[in-house]
Structure formats: structure tokens, C-alpha cells
Amino acid sequence: AIANTRAYILGDGDQVQPEGVAGELCVAGRGLARGYLNREDETAKRFVADPFVPGERMYRTGDLVRWTAEHGIEYIGRIDQQVKVRGYRIELSEIEVRLAQLSAVQDAAVAAVKDNAGNTALCAYVTPEDADTESLKSALKDTLPDYMIPAYWVTMDELPVTANGKVDRKALPQPDIEAQSAAYKAPATEMEELLAAIWQDVLGIPDIGISDNFFTLGGDSIKGIQMASRLNQHGLKLEMKDLFQHPTIEELVSYVERTEGKEADQGPVEGEAMLTPIQRWFFDRKFTNQHHWNQTVMLHA
Known part of the structure; x- marks a missing residue:
């Protein structure tokens, strides 16, 4: 200053x-x-x-x-270029900077759009028009987490600008969501069929293919936990980090583990239950009216 x-x-x-x-x-x-x-x-x-x-x-x-x-x-x-995708707050300009650093990109802009499921997704606008978007997407994965990789891409001769030379975001065209959605690939194995059935149940979407992205379809961390719970009912285990790193069934299937024989005995447990340290502290204080004890916590939105 x-x-x-x-x-x-x-x-x-x-x-x-x-x-x-x-x-x-x-x-x-x-x-x-x-x-x-x-x-x-x-x-x-x-x-x-x-x-x-x-x-x-x-x-x-x-x-x-x-x-x-x-x-x-x-x-x-x-600040107004900050969006929320999959529960993460994302600075659009941070992705734009990464795109601009790629040699194949002359100019770039990133915007938030709505996909077919009504969820917020990222769309990248890049020049020149003949840019290889798959190569650009792969290059971004070297420096950005998966949730910051744009789901949709639009290549243009040049980006629309305002009178003062800034990108005219209101003039950016809507991406062709249908055309850019992954072509349907049917499950081929028993495990792929099980995962597809669970995804359809959790996401409420029919005919999910093995190349469809869990998060692009509207998935989030909560629905990921629901999916893992359903897998557990089939004696299968999935780590959440693997879902975030491999969000398609064809990538994820090799990370699903069987847990048969590893379940803990769910029968009645009998015997003495030792007090925890905080419980011992409480009884050592000998409060007059122990049944009046309460504990509060304040949460700030």
C-alpha cells in the first residue's frame, strides 16, 4: 500500500x-x-x-x-469468478492461467455451465480452433486436481471480448453437452455390471456406461459414500480417494477389493467397558447433580 x-x-x-x-x-x-x-x-x-x-x-x-x-x-x-463444483470452491482464473501456460493454447477462458443433470460443471474455451482438447486435458492433469479439469471444451478462432479488451463471458457459446458426453460403453464383466447398477441406483440415472464420469453425472462425496456402502453389502470395499482419482467404472473396477472373511463378529458383546479419560475426569469431579451435566458447541455458518 x-x-x-x-x-x-x-x-x-x-x-x-x-x-x-x-x-x-x-x-x-x-x-x-x-x-x-x-x-x-x-x-x-x-x-x-x-x-x-x-x-x-x-x-x-x-x-x-x-x-x-x-x-x-x-x-x-x-471474487465473482469463484464457483462451486463437487463441493469444492474453484477459482476459474487459476484454471485459465494453467491453460495459458500450455504451448498449444493462444488464449483461454473457463466458465461454469449446467450439465444435463442440472449440476454445475466446468467448460474451457480455447484458441486456436484446431486445438487437441484431449491432449490439453491430459496436460492439465499434471498440475491440477481432477475436480478442476473442465468437463466440456469449446475451441474457437478467437474469444469474444468487451470494448475494453476483457473476455466477454456473456458472449461465450454454450457447449454441446450431448455431443461431448461419453459414448455409451456397456458393462462387460460381472463387476462392471454391479458398479453400473449401483451408480444407477445412487445417481438415479438409467443406462450408465463404464466410460461415464461419476461426478459429471451428478455424483459428489456424499453419493460416493452411499455407493461404497452398497458395495460393502456385497462384500466389497472401495476407498474414496480411488473414486476421486478414477471416476469412471472402467478405471475404478480394478480398485474394488473383496472383503469376505474380514467382517467383524456382529453378535452381542459382553464384559466390562472401561471408562474413557474424559469419563473418568467427569466422575472424579463429583458434581452435585451429575444428571444435569450438558455440553454445548457453537457452529458459525
């Missing part, structure tokens, strides 16, 4: 973010404007009380940044 101004990088609850962690850039000090002309709602939203200097205000820029000891404040993108 320049003289007589302050810069904060804040996360949820206006907490200062540690080094390397992204947050919103907020500025305060003598250089602050009074607000937006004739835009009271926007002024109230952006010009707020400074949580660190009583009686003063700060301005929420809407810019996503992080502090690094080497480069100072590093710009990442806009």
Missing part, C-alpha cells in the same frame, strides 16, 4: 489470511472515496466499517489476491 493507506487480505469473517492463502483485497486510509455516486446499495455493500481501525471505513475491491514473501500482493482474479 502507498503512504497513508492500508491494504488487508481478508477471508471469511474478515479474518486476515496467512501468507499464500487467497482472500479479498480490502483497502483503507486517506485515499478512500466517499462511495459510488447515486448508488447507495452498492456503496453500502463495498464501503464498510474497518474492523481494525474503529470509526474508519474500508473498501472491498472484489479482487482475489494472496500475499507471498517473494512477490508481495499477487493478483489471482475476481
Whole structure:
């Protein structure tokens, strides 16, 4: 920040973010404007009380940044370019930067779209028009986790831009969801048939093929746990990390393990149950009305 101004990088609850962690850039000090002309709602939203200097205000820029000891404040993108996919918060600009670093890409943009199941998915827009999207997707997997790999791709001669030269996101075309959906590949083995049946039950979608992506079809971590529970009923075990790394049946089938003979005895258990340390502490205190004991916890949304 320049003289007589302050810069904060804040996360949820206006907490200062540690080094390397992204947050919103907020500025305060003598250089602050009074607000937006004739835009009271926007002024109230952006010009707020400074949580660190009583009686003063700060301005929420809407810019996503992080502090690094080497480069100072590093710009990442806009807060409004943050989307949630599969339960993960994703910065679209982070994927765009990775795409721009690939030699085959001249320009790139990433947007959130709705798939056939109504779920949020990522779509990448790249130039030139003859770009090999499968190669680009494979290259991204070297630096990004699976949930940040775009499910849909659109190649273009050039990206639409606004009058000031920025990507016109409203003018980006919708991807052809049907055409880019994986061609149906029927299960060929007993294990593939079982997995396909379980996926259809959990996801509520008929005719799931072995090349269909669990997450693109609307799956998430909760539905993944439901799938693993159903497998367990068949004497099979699946680690959640394997589902995230191999989200198609043809990739996942080799990671399913049989658990016959490993189940614990489910009959009645008899004998003395030792107190846990916290239980021993409780009884050692000899409270007057032990049955009135209660414990509370506060959760912040």
C-alpha cells in the first residue's frame, strides 16, 4: 500500500489470511472515496466499517489476491469468478492461467455451465480452433486436481471480448453437452455390471456406461459414500480417494477389493467397558447433580 493507506487480505469473517492463502483485497486510509455516486446499495455493500481501525471505513475491491514473501500482493482474479463444483470452491482464473501456460493454447477462458443433470460443471474455451482438447486435458492433469479439469471444451478462432479488451463471458457459446458426453460403453464383466447398477441406483440415472464420469453425472462425496456402502453389502470395499482419482467404472473396477472373511463378529458383546479419560475426569469431579451435566458447541455458518 502507498503512504497513508492500508491494504488487508481478508477471508471469511474478515479474518486476515496467512501468507499464500487467497482472500479479498480490502483497502483503507486517506485515499478512500466517499462511495459510488447515486448508488447507495452498492456503496453500502463495498464501503464498510474497518474492523481494525474503529470509526474508519474500508473498501472491498472484489479482487482475489494472496500475499507471498517473494512477490508481495499477487493478483489471482475476481471474487465473482469463484464457483462451486463437487463441493469444492474453484477459482476459474487459476484454471485459465494453467491453460495459458500450455504451448498449444493462444488464449483461454473457463466458465461454469449446467450439465444435463442440472449440476454445475466446468467448460474451457480455447484458441486456436484446431486445438487437441484431449491432449490439453491430459496436460492439465499434471498440475491440477481432477475436480478442476473442465468437463466440456469449446475451441474457437478467437474469444469474444468487451470494448475494453476483457473476455466477454456473456458472449461465450454454450457447449454441446450431448455431443461431448461419453459414448455409451456397456458393462462387460460381472463387476462392471454391479458398479453400473449401483451408480444407477445412487445417481438415479438409467443406462450408465463404464466410460461415464461419476461426478459429471451428478455424483459428489456424499453419493460416493452411499455407493461404497452398497458395495460393502456385497462384500466389497472401495476407498474414496480411488473414486476421486478414477471416476469412471472402467478405471475404478480394478480398485474394488473383496472383503469376505474380514467382517467383524456382529453378535452381542459382553464384559466390562472401561471408562474413557474424559469419563473418568467427569466422575472424579463429583458434581452435585451429575444428571444435569450438558455440553454445548457453537457452529458459525
